[in-house]
Amino acid sequence: MKPKVLLSRVGLWSATAAASAALLIGIAPMTAKAVNIPTEVTEDGKNTYKKYCSPCHGEEGKGDGPLARSMLPKPRDFTRGAYKFRTTPSGSLPTDDDIYRTISYGVPNSTMIPWDILTDAQRASVIPVLKSFSEAFGVRKPDPSISVGLEIRPSEKTVAEGKKIYEEKLECWKCHGVEGRGDGPSAAEQEDDFGFPIKPFDFTTGKFKGGNSSSDVYLRFTTGLNGTPMPSFAKELTDEQRWCLTHYVLSLIKPEENKEK
Numbered sequence: 001m002k003p004k005v006l007l008s009r010v011g012l013w014s015a016t017a018a019a020s021a022a023l024l025i026g027i028a029p030m031t032a033k034a035v036n037i038p039t040e041v042t043e044d045g046k047n048t049y050k051k052y053c054s055p056c057h058g059e060e061g062k063g064d065g066p067l068a069r070s071m072l073p074k075p076r077d078f079t080r081g082a083y084k085f086r087t088t089p090s091g092s093l094p095t096d097d098d099i100y101r102t103i104s105y106g107v108p109n110s111t112m113i114p115w116d117i118l119t120d121a122q123r124a125s126v127i128p129v130l131k132s133f134s135e136a137f138g139v140r141k142p143d144p145s146i147s148v149g150l151e152i153r154p155s156e157k158t159v160a161e162g163k164k165i166y167e168e169k170l171e172c173w174k175c176h177g178v179e180g181r182g183d184g185p186s187a188a189e190q191e192d193d194f195g196f197p198i199k200p201f202d203f204t205t206g207k208f209k210g211g212n213s214s215s216d217v218y219l220r221f222t223t224g225l226n227g228t229p230m231p232s233f234a235k236e237l238t239d240e241q242r243w244c245l246t247h248y249v250l251s252l253i254k255p256e257e258n259k260e261k
Contacts, residue, residue, distance in 0.1 A: 089223060
């Protein structure tokens with residue numbers, strides 16, 4: 001890849017990330033710390049879950065609601081206690097804040113919409129209900145959230161280093177494809193921990209499921225996605241290498257191809 005192209009894509013990524021962040025500001029508050037999270041399951045929580053969540057996730061949280069059959073990826077089975085989008089280490093339970101954020105943001109490129117039609121209190125009331133479906137929350141607590149340090153400045157050098165990690169060290173292209181379109185040679189073989197087919201993410205869309213900021217993408221490489229083939233690279237890569245990989249992956253966004261998506 002030519003240097004001018006690399007620098008151009010870094011610029012496009014920065015603009016795209018900034019625009020995405022601006023769009024997400026509309027849902028407030030976006031943190032559980034700003035609302036009162038009930039410590040026990042309430043009637044409001046049960047009613048909110050039954051009306052808005054059970055059609056997909058099922059009345060007992062098993063991911064088997066009446067609408068689930070036609071969905072791919074499948075709705076989350078909360079009984080397993082395996083949550084994809086977290087600030088906690090690989091294998092850990094999510095924090096209340098993590099769960100609240102997913103409910104509020106939704107999961108782009110999936111059928112999980114942002115539940116901004118619900119009040120802050122309604123979104124908060126669902127959290128104890130979701131946790132009640134898994135015994136894991138009764139026997140252990142989430143590990144402390146990972147502290148995201150200062151991001152290194154994106155540049156031609158960091159993108160080039162990230163490209164090398166993507167292509168050679170981790171061979172991410174085998175699942176995500178050479179151009180990051182989710183069409184690698186192993187893509188069709190991927191399954192989640194529940195035995196359902198799962199498609200590697202298409203980075204070119206720019207609509208990252210766990211959030212579009214560079215910190216969000218960095219966290220995915222650090223925490224992994226519990227319940228999926230996507231592992232944590234916290235041990236394989238240094239902090240700087242994870243930032244480089246983040247810069248490269250974000251450089252794969254193609255805004256010109258996704259204006260109408």
